[in-house]
Amino acid sequence: MEFYSVLFDQECMHCPVVYARDRQSFNGTYVNGQLVGKKPNISQARLLQHRDIVTIALHVTMLFSQALAARPSF
Structure with a gap:
C-alpha cells in the first residue's frame, strides 16, 4: 500500500489531494469495501475522499x- 499527496499551492491554502494504490499485495487493498488492487499488478492510484475507509x-x-x-481572511 502506498499513499501520496499533491499540493497545489505554496501557501497551503487548499487541502492536498491524497491518493492510495496497492503495490502488489497478496491479500489486496480495499477502499470502502471495494477491492482496488492486489497481486500481480500495481493498481492505479485512487483519489481518497474524506471519511473513506x-x-x-x-x-x-x-x-x-x-x-x-x-x-484566508479578507
Missing part, C-alpha cells in the same frame, strides 16, 4: 480524515 489485507483498517483548509 481503507482496509489492507482485511486486517488493518484506517479511516481517512481530511481537515478543511483554513480560509
Whole structure:
C-alpha cells in the first residue's frame, strides 16, 4: 500500500489531494469495501475522499480524515 499527496499551492491554502494504490499485495487493498488492487499488478492510484475507509489485507483498517483548509481572511 502506498499513499501520496499533491499540493497545489505554496501557501497551503487548499487541502492536498491524497491518493492510495496497492503495490502488489497478496491479500489486496480495499477502499470502502471495494477491492482496488492486489497481486500481480500495481493498481492505479485512487483519489481518497474524506471519511473513506481503507482496509489492507482485511486486517488493518484506517479511516481517512481530511481537515478543511483554513480560509484566508479578507
